[in-house]
Amino acid sequence: MSSDLIILLTAGLTATACGLLGPFLVLRRNALMSDAVAHAVLPGIVVAYLIFQTRAPLPIVAGAAVFGIICVLGIDALRGTGLVKWDAAIALVFPALFALGVIGISTYASGVHLDLDSTIYGEIAFAPFLSLDVLGAELPRTVVLGFAAVAANLAFVALLWRKLKTTSFDPQYAQAVDVSPARMSRLLLVAVAITAVISFESVGAILVVTLLIVPAAAAHLLTDRLTAMIAITVAIGWASAIGGLSFASAADASIAGMMGVVAAGCFVLALLAGPRYGLAARAIRRRRAGRRARVALGAAREAGAPS
Amino acid sequence: MGPLIDALPFSYTVSVIALGAAVLGLTAGVLGTLAVLRQRTLVGDALAHATLPGVCVAFIATGAKDASTLLVGAGAFGLIGALLVVGLERSGRTRPDAAIGVMLSSFFALGIVLLTYIGSLNQSGQAGLESYLFGQAAGLVERDVTIMAALGLGALAVVAALFRPLKSTLFDADHAAAGGLPIRALEVVMTALLVVAIVIGVRTVGAILMVAMLVVPAAAARQLTGRLAGVLVLAGLIGATVGVTGALLSAQSGLPTGPVIVLVGFLVVLACLLLAPGRGILWRARKLARDRRRLLVEGVLIDLETALHGGPPPTQHELALASGRPRRALRRALGDLERTGALARDGERIYLSESGAASVHAVLERRDLWSAWLEHGWRLELPDAREPDPRDLRASLGDEHADRLRALAAEARA
Amino acid sequence: MSVDEVPVHSGGAPALEVRRLTVSYETRPVLWDVDASFPTGALSAIVGPNGAGKSTLLRAALGLIPADAGQALVQGRPARSALDRVAFVPQRDAVDWDFPITVREVVEMGRYPVRGWLRRLTGEDRAIVDEALERVGMGPFARRQIGRLSGGQRQRVFIARALARQAPVMLLDEPFAGIDARTEATLLDLLRELRAEGRSIVVVHHDLGTVRASFDWALVLNVRAVACGPVGEVIVPQTLRRAYGTDAVNDGAQDGELRWVR
Numbered sequence: 001m002s003s004d005l006i007i008l009l010t011a012g013l014t015a016t017a018c019g020l021l022g023p024f025l026v027l028r029r030n031a032l033m034s035d036a037v038a039h040a041v042l043p044g045i046v047v048a049y050l051i052f053q054t055r056a057p058l059p060i061v062a063g064a065a066v067f068g069i070i071c072v073l074g075i076d077a078l079r080g081t082g083l084v085k086w087d088a089a090i091a092l093v094f095p096a097l098f099a100l101g102v103i104g105i106s107t108y109a110s111g112v113h114l115d116l117d118s119t120i121y122g123e124i125a126f127a128p129f130l131s132l133d134v135l136g137a138e139l140p141r142t143v144v145l146g147f148a149a150v151a152a153n154l155a156f157v158a159l160l161w162r163k164l165k166t167t168s169f170d171p172q173y174a175q176a177v178d179v180s181p182a183r184m185s186r187l188l189l190v191a192v193a194i195t196a197v198i199s200f201e202s203v204g205a206i207l208v209v210t211l212l213i214v215p216a217a218a219a220h221l222l223t224d225r226l227t228a229m230i231a232i233t234v235a236i237g238w239a240s241a242i243g244g245l246s247f248a249s250a251a252d253a254s255i256a257g258m259m260g261v262v263a264a265g266c267f268v269l270a271l272l273a274g275p276r277y278g279l280a281a282r283a284i285r286r287r288r289a290g291r292r293a294r295v296a297l298g299a300a301r302e303a304g305a306p307s
Numbered sequence: 308m309g310p311l312i313d314a315l316p317f318s319y320t321v322s323v324i325a326l327g328a329a330v331l332g333l334t335a336g337v338l339g340t341l342a343v344l345r346q347r348t349l350v351g352d353a354l355a356h357a358t359l360p361g362v363c364v365a366f367i368a369t370g371a372k373d374a375s376t377l378l379v380g381a382g383a384f385g386l387i388g389a390l391l392v393v394g395l396e397r398s399g400r401t402r403p404d405a406a407i408g409v410m411l412s413s414f415f416a417l418g419i420v421l422l423t424y425i426g427s428l429n430q431s432g433q434a435g436l437e438s439y440l441f442g443q444a445a446g447l448v449e450r451d452v453t454i455m456a457a458l459g460l461g462a463l464a465v466v467a468a469l470f471r472p473l474k475s476t477l478f479d480a481d482h483a484a485a486g487g488l489p490i491r492a493l494e495v496v497m498t499a500l501l502v503v504a505i506v507i508g509v510r511t512v513g514a515i516l517m518v519a520m521l522v523v524p525a526a527a528a529r530q531l532t533g534r535l536a537g538v539l540v541l542a543g544l545i546g547a548t549v550g551v552t553g554a555l556l557s558a559q560s561g562l563p564t565g566p567v568i569v570l571v572g573f574l575v576v577l578a579c580l581l582l583a584p585g586r587g588i589l590w591r592a593r594k595l596a597r598d599r600r601r602l603l604v605e606g607v608l609i610d611l612e613t614a615l616h617g618g619p620p621p622t623q624h625e626l627a628l629a630s631g632r633p634r635r636a637l638r639r640a641l642g643d644l645e646r647t648g649a650l651a652r653d654g655e656r657i658y659l660s661e662s663g664a665a666s667v668h669a670v671l672e673r674r675d676l677w678s679a680w681l682e683h684g685w686r687l688e689l690p691d692a693r694e695p696d697p698r699d700l701r702a703s704l705g706d707e708h709a710d711r712l713r714a715l716a717a718e719a720r721a
Numbered sequence: 722m723s724v725d726e727v728p729v730h731s732g733g734a735p736a737l738e739v740r741r742l743t744v745s746y747e748t749r750p751v752l753w754d755v756d757a758s759f760p761t762g763a764l765s766a767i768v769g770p771n772g773a774g775k776s777t778l779l780r781a782a783l784g785l786i787p788a789d790a791g792q793a794l795v796q797g798r799p800a801r802s803a804l805d806r807v808a809f810v811p812q813r814d815a816v817d818w819d820f821p822i823t824v825r826e827v828v829e830m831g832r833y834p835v836r837g838w839l840r841r842l843t844g845e846d847r848a849i850v851d852e853a854l855e856r857v858g859m860g861p862f863a864r865r866q867i868g869r870l871s872g873g874q875r876q877r878v879f880i881a882r883a884l885a886r887q888a889p890v891m892l893l894d895e896p897f898a899g900i901d902a903r904t905e906a907t908l909l910d911l912l913r914e915l916r917a918e919g920r921s922i923v924v925v926h927h928d929l930g931t932v933r934a935s936f937d938w939a940l941v942l943n944v945r946a947v948a949c950g951p952v953g954e955v956i957v958p959q960t961l962r963r964a965y966g967t968d969a970v971n972d973g974a975q976d977g978e979l980r981w982v983r
């Protein structure tokens with residue numbers, strides 16, 4: 001595989017893995033929880049490196065999942081006390097965990113094969129130089145992991161499709177038929193934690209959030225149907241990957257950052273020109289409704305006036 | 308700043324850092340409270356991320372690396388970010404959490420692109436800008452601190468001058484608007500103040516973790532007082548303390564400043580959440596345990612009285628059988644009663660001492676009074692909005708009304 | 722109460738009047754061409770099913786949300802310029818009960834618009850606040866944080882804040898929702914007292930029984946104004962059926978008979 005292809009596949013697969021989860025996060029109003037979880041996996045990575053002294057994916061995924069769960073449960077517990085509101089709970093927990101991770105990296109930099117730069121920028125440019133030994137074959141590491149993440153998320157969404165759909169649309173009904181929306185949210189956020197840690201190597205801890213939220217929020221402006229929303233989200237993800245790669249090499253800037261910027265550009269387009277929920281469409285509709293209302297009001301008055 | 312720096316018991320550099328951190332903690336604490344009370348904390352997170360591209364654009368535009376020039380860029384982008392978040396939320400389809408998430412991550416991506424672009428232009432120029440990610444107290448110079456202090460004082464003066472309108476808007480925007488307050492304008496003012504706090508802090512704490520500095524002091528202070536003025540003052544003090552402690556620790560250890568400050572702050576919040584009098588988790592747990600214990604002890608007292616009424620003094624074993632209470636609970640309650648001198652023993656057998664009999668009487672009277680309230684309470688004229696507390700009806704109604712209630716009940720019985 | 726007992730001050734402008742009011746959220750109208758007026762010195766009710774636009778009517782009348790068409794007058798003057806004559810008690814669902822504020826501070830808010838938002842309160846203001854607290858029986862609770870009160874006590878505080886405003890017109894949005902019977906009776910008495918002092922009071926209320934028993938005037942609303950006039954003429958099966966549909970009428974009537982009103 002050429003190195004360009006490896007980078008493109010890595011970017012596209014990362015965006016796809018995020019895009020499978022993003023629509024649910026946006027629909028369930030969990031966008032900011034996913035932001036928190038994506039930050040919170042950092043100490044998990046550090047701890048896994050320190051304990052197992054390896055870059056093998058499994059321990060790191062496990063470490064990230066554990067800290068993702070700590071983050072979600074911590075926020076829930078803090079809210080549950082009633083002493084702080086939901087937003088403050090989020091803003092208290094994830095910075096503390098992220099700070100823990102950053103301090104871990106700064107203190108044990110050599111031990112964890114990680115530096116703060118890769119936390120922020122990701123290492124997608126180095127993707128062609130990393131390989132993973134799969135059943136004796138040397139395959140590009142990030143592509144293999146990307147495929148694994150996509151497969152895992154696809155399985156997750158397919159297996160829990162009805163439950164995810166029900167709990168996203170009508171949590172109270174879901175509760176009545178014994179599907180706990182809170183448990184679904186937690187499962188979803190664990191999937192986010194695992195996706196975040198796999199994507200972490202390529203796009204860094206924070207730009208994962210861009211890929212989780214922005215394409216899905218754009219798709220939400222374009223369609224009312226869940227399957228269509230997921231398809232559009234994934235499509236925007238690939239567009240961001242392709243656009244990000246080409247613009248980044250043109251401007252000599254971060255690939256991951258440029259993917260985020262392209263995704264943001266797609267969002268702006270959807271916001272302005274979306275067929276139904278776009279600002280332009282809304283303005284036109286509102287003007288028409290206003291005109292109709294004035295006509296109707298006028299007619300009502302004439303009819304009601306004493307003759 | 309000069310005399311103040313001389314007055315501190317540190318070396319010049321450390322004094323500058325401490326002062327800077329105090330200013331940032333104070334302003335972030337007070338101004339962050341305005342966001343936390345509106346449940347807009349995470350908008351602060353988005354705005355902090357939005358300052359990153361601002362800093363980069365200012366650098367590209369002017370080539371200057373001094374903090375003050377870059378802060379102008381940070382402030383401008385913070386304000387733009389604020390407008391966009393509000394605009395996006397009002398645009399209808401995008402929910403508030405997604406709106407915040409989209410702004411936050413889009414601006415951050417833009418910031419990363421610009422940072423790396425600057426890095427590719429000029430190797431040496433980038434090093435300074437990177438400290439805006441995780442924060443760095445070490446680079447602060449006296450001029451920066453002077454500017455931070457001037458900005459912070461200005462912002463605090465605005466809060467003091469607009470205290471009443473801000474309080475009214477924060478608590479009940481509808482009512483404030485009906486009283487003629489321009490609440491939209493006040494919300495804009497509060498958001499602008501938030502941007503000021505972020506701009507003051509972002510270099511030292513970093514864009515990623517700045518939100519913690521906004522929320523920590525408010526969350527801690529709210530546990531300690533129930534008045535807005537008190538929360539604002541305490542939040543300022545807590546913010547300053549956390550900022551100074553964290554900055555000094557970081558300067559000493561060489562660790563990035565933002566994370567150290569955030570961890571110090573988190574510990575402070577945790578302590579307040581656990582221990583705050585009247586509110587803290589442990590405080591409430593202890594109170595709950597005490598109430599339960601009292602209920603148990605009173606119940607056992609009545610059980611004992613019932614047993615004594617029906618026969619000879621019971622042994623502990625017989626009392627357990629008769630009351631159906633778990634043995635451990637019974638043993639604990641009897642222990643408590645023993646200690647207060649309510650019990651007397653005759654070998655294995657337990658009966659009530661004189662003071663024990665008096666307690667039983669008091670408990671029974673309380674129960675009677677409560678049933679009297681349920682039955683005849685509606686006939687009782689109360690002089691104010693006092694309400695019955697089932698734990699102690701007499702104290703909550705007042706002696707006069709408790710007696711009147713008993714009279715009503717007696718009248719009805721007769 | 723019969724029609725001629727209604728204390729309508731003939732000649733003077735009504736306390737609150739809306740003309741041709743139309744309000745929409747997005748493109749959906751929630752108030753359509755509503756005409757209504759509430760007489761000075763009367764205790765008036767706005768009734769209608771959930772989502773009828775009752776809150777919207779009050780909020781639009783005060784200019785808190787923009788109207789598509791129509792106008793609102795307070796004592797004959799455009800409402801926006803007569804806000805100093807109105808005390809408003811909003812619906813309470815949006816209040817953050819954990820907010821760091823004491824009972825007394827909430828009531829003092831009623832004085833801010835009178836005294837000026839940036840001025841210190843004077844001794845006179847403090848006396849007025851004390852009196853308002855006493856009138857609703859909240860004097861002993863003045864220093865409590867607002868969240869440490871019962872539902873009924875909270876509502877008393879908001880009414881005290883409106884009292885402290887000392888405005889001739891009071892608008893209350895569902896003041897009796899979710900509070901105990903004793904508080905409701907006390908507050909209803911208080912509203913009657915205020916009427917006796919000559920104030921004009923408009924209450925959004927959903928208990929038709931209480932409205933019939935204790936109010937002078939009513940607007941029956943369901944997106945359009947179904948009827949507006951003395952309760953005896955307006956709270957009748959024909960209009961209620963048009964606003965609520967048939968079943969609700971009987972329920973409302975029975976509920977009203979059975980209610981405990983002192």
Ligand SMILES: Nc1ncnc2c1ncn2[C@@H]1O[C@H](COP(=O)(O)OP(=O)(O)O)[C@@H](O)[C@H]1O
Nearest residue numbers: 746747751769770771772773774775776777778
């Ligand atoms: N801020 C809002 N945005 C959109 N729709 C709203 C808003 N507030 C109220 N509505 C809708 O307007 C209608 C009237 O609401 P409201 O005036 O609160 O009714 P009421 O007070 O009579 O129960 C309801 O259908 C409600 O769903």
Ligand SMILES: [Mg+2]
Nearest residue numbers: 775776812895
């Ligand atoms: Mg309403």
